[in-house]
Amino acid sequence: MSDSQSGIFTRVYTDEVRTLFQLDNAAGPAPKNGYFEVPLSHPNYKVMFSFGLAAAIKKTSVRIRTNDALSAGEHGVVTYIVADY
Numbered sequence: 226m227s228d229s230q231s232g233i234f235t236r237v238y239t240d241e242v243r244t245l246f247q248l249d250n251a252a253g254p255a256p257k258n259g260y261f262e263v264p265l266s267h268p269n270y271k272v273m274f275s276f277g278l279a280a281a282i283k284k285t286s287v288r289i290r291t292n293d294a295l296s297a298g299e300h301g302v303v304t305y306i307v308a309d310y
Contacts, residue, residue, distance in 0.1 A: 227253050227295055230261075231288045234281035241265075244274055245300065246281075248289065256301035261289050263303045273306055280308050 232250030239245075245260040256262075263273050280287050287308045291301040 228293060229288055229290045230255075230295070230301075231286055233284050233286050234277065237277065237281055239274075244270075244277070246277060248287075254295040255297065256291070256295050257297060257299050260300045261291065261303050262300040267303070273303065276306055276308070280306070285310065 230248055230250055230253055232248030235247050235249045237244065237246040243262050243264045245262050247259045248261070263270060263277070267273065277287070279285075285308050287306050289301065289306055290304045292304055293299075293302070295301050
């Protein structure tokens with residue numbers, strides 16, 4: 226199984242403990258309900274949120290890397306985000 230995906234952000238929302246987002250790329254395995262998660266406890270949460278928001282606004286393709294292989298039973302917990310401008 227893969228632990229990364231690429232695509233453009235199509236949905237971003239936050240709650241009390243995390244930010245969740247979806248990508249437009251349906252190829253390959255997808256996390257639970259198609260959502261990737263950045264927990265507030267992540268040491269680079271603020272940077273990743275800002276970076277992700279900028280990429281979403283600019284519709285820039287990103288590559289998302291997760292802690293574990295993606296599965297339909299869990300949100301993909303994000304390790305890092307990469308974009309080439």
